[in-house]
Amino acid sequence: MPPVTARARVRAELTEEILDAARRQLAEHGSAALSLRAVAREVGMVSSAVYRYFPSRDELLTALIVDAYDSLGDAVERAEAKVGRAKYLDRWMTICRAVRTWALAHPHEYALIYGSPVPGYRAPVITIGPATRVALILVQLLIDAQRDGVFAEPPPLTRSPKALGADLDRLADAFAGVSESTMVHALVAWASVYGTVSFELFGQFHNVIAANSQYFDVAMSELATFVGIPNRRA
């Protein structure tokens, strides 16, 4: 309904141009060094003009966060799509490796979305959609494996999750047909993937692991077994 006026067009273009500059600056110097004035300089504007497009530095950051989630989601999706549906272990390893590869290639973006939240910044609702993309890919993998019956069901939970009922009910919708213990194991494994990548990226593995890539494969392979994905030895 709103006619695309010349103004609207140039506005959209300029918005994209600003985002591009911000992306570059983020990738090069990190989120804390992201300066609205510097971005303005790069696009040949004056700082106050940028405020017509992004009302604050945080809004710009939010846009970049959504961007980063999408970039990661794309990378993982693309990688996983190339693997045969029935090769569950391959799919799992591919997903994990794609996450790590993306993180290594975009450390600042990774830190932005998975590191400590930037100070005084509250993630707006807009970010929760893109944030769950990667998780959903993983969930789909488990659903598929479960449906095919090719699944090493983990033993029942050792600790009764009675107080977890509501949470598990909600999860059961996403994890259609997957057992309670598998859902929990999936969450635990996902936290471990994230933790492993973060440890490597944030330097916690310094003086502990040197062959990072090899360690990652070994670790993810063990996690595959943990969540019930059929593995060599199984």
Place this chain on the structure above:
Amino acid sequence: MPPVTARARVRAELTEEILDAARRQLAEHGSAALSLRAVAREVGMVSSAVYRYFPSRDELLTALIVDAYDSLGDAVERAEAKVGRAKYLDRWMTICRAVRTWALAHPHEYALIYGSPVPGYRAPVITIGPATRVALILVQLLIDAQRDGVFAEPPPLTRSPKALGADLDRLADAFAGVSESTMVHALVAWASVYGTVSFELFGQFHNVIAANSQYFDVAMSELATFVGIPNRRA
């Protein structure tokens, strides 16, 4: 040999006073909002005077990082010391809970040491000692369990870790007497503990897990089994 002159005494006192103020500011407003001028204001100094004690903001931050590692290490050690040596599952759960409890009580400090590294900041060598304290407690638990023979040895690694040789050799020194697969599982589990706490603290579990405390216990219990600590069902 160096006589404790009046000057040296007041210097030490002032240094501690500055650190206190910085700690408070960090705990309240987070690391990025830590302003040298603000702590100067709080201790009733002028900003330039603080530079006599800490040559830069980063040096102050380093002191706070060491501080945070020590605080966490203390908390975990104290908690774990209260548990009978032979109650391995209890020790494991206590360690994990202590980490989470400390993280929830000191979110900014946790973010400082386990979140994304602060921009342009390179962790100096001084920090690696305190950083490994918690890990060492965990390692000791595994060594004890292994020595007592009360240990559900995980199956051999599904993926041959030939390229991991050097790393595993180095680890074997710390993990005296523990098998390769257990060492790897311990690392994976540790990454998961860290990931789980971070997810909760950084908001990644929003709309996923509501009963955080209960979920944490369930998750850590599963991880105990994963690393080989004898669990109920075992």
Place this chain on the structure above:
DNA sequence: CAAATGTCAAGAGCAATGCTCTCGGTTCTT
């Protein structure tokens, strides 16, 4: 004991930052 040396807090100042406001000029809308 007195002079030389080292240390200290303070203040001014620099180059940045995020953000606000006002001022003309342009582009839409009616």
Place this chain on the structure above:
DNA sequence: AAGAACCGAGAGCATTGCTCTTGACATTTG
């Protein structure tokens, strides 16, 4: 064509980390 909405530029404010200089004090040395 007139009025409203929008836009970029510029000046300005409060804040930051950090440097340099200055004068007062403490400490060590001759």
